[in-house]
Amino acid sequence: MNEAVSEQKTQNAPVLSSRAIARRMFIAAVALGVALLISLLVTRYLAYHEVQANYYGQALVPAKEAFDFHLVDQDGKAFQLNQLQGKAVLFSFGFTHCPNVCPTTLSDLAKVYRALPANEQKIVQVLFVSVDPQRDTPALLKGYVPYFDDSFIGLTGTQAQLAEAAKAYGAFYEFVHDSSGAPDSYTVNHSAITYLISPDGKWKLLYNFDQLTDSKMMIQDIERVLAGR
């Protein structure tokens, strides 16, 4: 049995050897590729952890170019994110018929904003983007958003503009109608995330709803971003 096998091997040896070389080269190439991939992943993982360790929010590594959304502000004027170059921007998506998540988010952000020194307040802007333009007109947003802080700006837009902005930030929202069937009787499930954009227009960080209550940590992040760190 053994003999038979070894004989067969010898017979096939010359044919196999060129194939074997190709195979070995292939294996070496794959091994090299895998090693490169692993080192790349490890480098990125370490870089991510280095950046992440500096922040309270979840860092985007590398920071992305913040999508320059085109919306409408609470005065009915065209508004685009790039208008705020030079300022750190905190914004979230929501709707005013939201009794729990949205007023809490805006109250938390107002607390953070008011705890900033006056010179930093001038270079920090909080925005609230309503994804419910059917009910949230600019006039209504003007009555709602600045209530939490005079400096806050409410935005909305067409369904297409809002969908584009949400998509760019990985946000999601959906309208859920209740059993009454009334056209204005619905709620909106939405990403309860606050995004932080740096003064040079990079999307650096994001915060979960529950993170906003810790003003001290939020301010630490905002000041790091303002300092360009």
Place this chain on the structure above:
Amino acid sequence: MITRLVFLFLCCISSIAVAGNTPIKIEGAWLQAVPPVAEATAAYMRITNLGQTPLQLVGASSSVATKIEPMITTRSNRNGQEIMGMEGVEHLEIPAGGILELKPGGSHLMVMGLVSHPKEGDHVRFSVRFAPGNQQIDVDVPVLQQEPK
């Protein structure tokens, strides 16, 4: 006698307490202040069922709104981002000896059809309803801008 004294003591330390057939304690009630354009807001509180049988929070009434109903907050995840939504429920269960915590980002009493818009520092009166039976507890609810710490 001792239990009665305990209840009386609880009455004194919490914002309001015991009534009806089941002893219930309500503490830390507050209403989220919202601007005059808002049609809805939420009320939060901690409810303890001091009785031996389960209780259900079914709603509340107040002169500030036309409808006050229990709601739950739903949380799910998409693209690594948390999606929050809310759902009306018939009632919120409080097991015997258990506590129901209504708080931002969680279950709450949704206050709909606001008739007036009380400001921070105001106090409003809520009549909180429980089942079984038609137990009602009147609670003094301060209006706040921020969750008290």
